[in-house]
Amino acid sequence: MNRIPETRIDEKAIKAWVISGLVLGLVWLAVPALAFYYSYKIEPIPQYILWSLLASMLVIYLVNALIVPKIRWQRWRYDITENEIDLQRGFIVRKRTVIPINRIQHVDTSQGPIYRKLSLSSVKISTAATTHEIPALDDETAADVRNKISLLVRKAKEDV
8 A cells, every 4th residue: 555556637637627726716806806896885995905815816816726736636646456446636735545445335427517628527436434536537538447446346246
């Protein structure tokens, strides 16, 4: 288990996460917009506070949308063996999850609108306790991973 997983997710994940970050980040920019509206319509707020809020939200927005996806992709790795699935992710807090094959109940693939446009899918692995996800695999790889895990689970259940 000390061996670092070697398989990377698809590099198109960066583009998907950038698009997602840009779209969802607009919510963050709504905060200073509401503050400006409040200042002009209801009660004046000092301009330096408004512009500081706008600048900080803009920095967070751009970092989250343009820098984080690349780092996130570099850190995401997985491996599938006959006995387990090993997932490693995270750049501030690194998480390592090992899922025993014989604990898996079912495997799904899913796509949102951004993933669909980029021909990407996520593989979701369900156990009795929780669901784990391998994000942003190209559609063919996701189907292969899903089928491989399913086959390994059937084989493990037959051996019991």
